[in-house]
Amino acid sequence: MPLRTLETWPHGAIMLDAEHTRFALWAPDAFFVSVELENGQSLPLLPQADGWFVIKTRCKAGTRYRYNIDGEIEVPDPASRAQDGDITGHSIVVDPQAYAWQNSHWLGRPWNEAVIYELHVGALGGFAAVEQQLARLVELGITAIELMPIAQFPGERNWGYDGVLPYAPQASYGTPEQLKHLIDTAHGHGLAVILDVVYNHFGPDGNYLHRYAKGFFNEDKHTPWGAAIDFRQREVRDFFIDNALMWLLEYHFDGLRFDAVHAIQSPDFLQELARRVRDHVDPARHVWLTLENEHNQASLLEQGYDAQWNDDGHNALHVLLTGETDAYYADYADNPTEQLALCLSQGFVFQGHINHHGEARGEPSGHLPPNAFVLFLQNHDQIGNRAFGERLHQLAHPDALKAATALLLLSPMIPLLFMGDEFAAPEPFLFFTSHHGELAKLVREGRRSEFAAFSAFADPHKREQIPDPNDPQTFEASRPDLTAEQQSPVYQLYRQLLRLRHEHLVQHLPGTQALGADILGPGAVSARWRLGNGRQLRIDLNLSDRPVVHSPQADAALLFEHPPQSAGLLERGTLAPYSALVSLTAAAPLQPPDGERP
Structure with missing residues (x-):
């Protein structure tokens, strides 16, 4: 070209x-x-x-x-x-x-x-x-x-x-x-x-481009929104x-x-x-x-792009937190714990693996640094694509969600919050538009038909209860009240975790390498990373309602624990239900060059 x-x-x-x-x-x-x-x-x-x-x-x-x-x-x-x-x-x-x-x-x-x-x-x-x-x-x-x-x-x-x-x-x-x-x-x-x-x-x-510049579109290739944009054209x-x-x-x-x-x-x-x-x-x-990028093209992250939204990580965490396995969560229904461990150690879950459509998806990503991935518990899609726009705190056990929040904000991946997360905002985030006439009807019917694959909406009468995207009230209901009390426990948890991130992790993230993740039991993993300063970060996470057996790391200093005093259980070899423990070791000594004495 x-x-x-x-x-x-x-x-x-x-x-x-x-x-x-x-x-x-x-x-x-x-x-x-x-x-x-x-x-x-x-x-x-x-x-x-x-x-x-x-x-x-x-x-x-x-x-x-x-x-x-x-x-x-x-x-x-x-x-x-x-x-x-x-x-x-x-x-x-x-x-x-x-x-x-x-x-x-x-x-x-x-x-x-x-x-x-x-x-x-x-x-x-x-x-x-x-x-x-x-x-x-x-x-x-x-x-x-x-x-x-x-x-x-x-x-x-x-x-x-x-x-x-x-x-x-x-x-x-x-x-x-x-x-x-x-x-x-x-x-x-x-x-x-x-x-x-x-x-x-x-x-x-x-x-109006179809009227005077048809070259914007390639009618031979289609996307969910119609003919593909034709990037073969210089203009x-x-x-x-x-x-x-x-x-x-x-x-x-x-x-x-x-x-x-x-x-x-x-x-x-x-x-x-x-x-x-x-x-x-x-x-x-x-x-x-x-x-x-649903294709998980790790190669693009070596060609000028800093990171990709990690839907794999979100989806595995969502299944573990809610038990939901409908629609696109079906790919994470059978092995969510193993998939979370893979995400924490290698970035993507799907790295050429076959999805439930029988298609290979993704490229190997284990060589990429952890901050090549943006991790989130919620975003506009994952709330708004729900029929009634419920937020995660309305679907998950509160202690499990707090433990997952510690993983989100203290892992070396880049964390993303959605507006209102920090208050556990009660307002939904619904899909809203302001179309009129026939297009408004098509959007309303299309929105409701999207949920036919969900077991809860198999009945057409239940789908009729899904809010009309074009109703102004659908938009008004989606506006979070961000004047909520900042002394709320949820807000203080986010503030505490982000303070720890900035004080102990951020400056040492360049050069970070994943060291692997162990599966401790259903819903429980232990992940480790070597930070750029040589210290080892470890997150022990249990999103299940049962304790799991695990061994503490003797030389590690505790950075964060949820629930409080749960570290005492870990010392006895038990990771409590709905818990997270985050620890840091001292910097590992530098290895001398071959042939030299330390």
């Missing part, structure tokens, strides 16, 4: 100076394109090679515009930097230099320091409302917030994975300047900010790579999380994306690139 040249055009409305803007639209299936300005001007774009239409004209920041295709339809700019309201409104010319950064010196944080807090901007009230949570999150021990997708979607309520204008921050959350202010403020608190981006599909409502690749660079360079995001890359059917695109990002970002900056 040829490299991008000066003759190709960045997508969208690009300001050339304070008075002039270049409009560029890739529309290979259009005969005529004009830009319709809010003052009534209609300016024809000049056709260029390879399907581009371009014009340079006098046009200031804040100008509202739309494109007219063949005199038949007016559409928003697919690379709109902001919308005047919904996707049906005008696009807005944005000056990327208008915001005055207060923390321009910020270079990010090293990946080993990451403690990630995933949140939904809309559920918390918008960009300005999220700012109000930052000081509290720092006090808790969070070092990074991760925003679920914010690309402009139809309506005002959506998880964000139905975005259709990837360059435009969702208007109902705030302006581009308010988003930059949120990031700037976070940096002032020492917080990194990650953005979840969706490069595997466009949402079903408000996407398509640049559309998404430039989008990634915009978030990182213009908005100063500290990292991107790429959604469902297993649905991107051009493997070399991901390598190019990482390479282009690394080439364009100042090497002094810490920029994190993480993946969601």
Whole structure:
């Protein structure tokens, strides 16, 4: 594929100076394109090679515009930097230099320091409302917030994975300047900010690309959302790579999380994306690139990507904590303890193993460091994909959950929390949208049909009780109350564990190696890692309701125990039910080179 040249055009409305803007639209299936300005001007774009239409004209920041295709339809700019309201409104010319950064010196944080807090901007009230949570999150021990997708979607309520204008921050959350202010403020608190981006599909409502740029799609390959994005096209690749660079360079995001890359059917695109990002970002900056990837492609984690969300670890822990084995948990129904031990010692569970569909999944991952994996007990998917959005504390034994929380926050993997975890928030997190008409009906029926594979919803009448995603109350019910009492036992547990992580583990995570995990009994494992400073970290975990026999490590200092005083049982060779013990040994002596005496 040829490299991008000066003759190709960045997508969208690009300001050339304070008075002039270049409009560029890739529309290979259009005969005529004009830009319709809010003052009534209609300016024809000049056709260029390879399907581009371009014009340079006098046009200031804040100008509202739309494109007219063949005199038949007016559409928003697919690379709109902001919308005047919904996707049906005008696009807005944005000056990327208008915001005055207060923390321009910020270079990010090293990946080993990451403690990630995933949140939904809309559920918390918008960009300005999220700012109000930052000081509290720092006090808790969070070092990074991760925003679920914010690309402009139809309506005002959506998880964000139905975005259709990837360059435009969702208007109902705030302006581009308010988003930059949120990031700037976070940096002032020492917080990194990650953005979840969706490069595997466009949402079903408000996407007009099929009308004038069919080349965005490969009709021969399909994903759960329709025809696959066709990354064989140079213009398509640049559309998404430039989008990634915009978030990182213009908005100063500290990292991107790429959604469902297993649905991107051009493997070399991901390598190019990482390479282009690394080439364009100042090497002094810490920029994190993480993946969601059902294919468990360990090789990508050696090609510019820092880590992958470890669904395997979550799923094994979920089965052990809840006993649920429906649907995608079926792969973890028979041997969850063995699978948890494999996760703690090698990263992925599925490393070429056959899943319940009879398909091989994954690549060997034991050679990767533990911090190549993001571990979580909950995230937006694992709560929101439940019919009623229940949180884990409503499904698991409270002491077992506390023990699992110790594993989450004190293992060398990178921990991720979902908003409200730290309070055991009672509010659900449901699937919500704001579609209308026939699409709203299809989404409602599709949501309910998803649960036909779950035994609890085999009865169609029970599926009718699943909340309608388009009902505004479904969204309102999903908004957590983050003003809960910070002295609650759950909050204090998270705070204690994160303090221990920062004091004893974080600076020594580089160079950490897994030393293996032993199975102590059903639901019980003992995992060990050698930290970068030579000390050995050990976590003894029992998620079952029965004690298990185990031998203590004589030279280890206890870092954390749950329940309190459970270490006394361990000294007698017993690991208590629903318990976790975390210990550290002294640094191992360095081995002298061959032929030298110590």
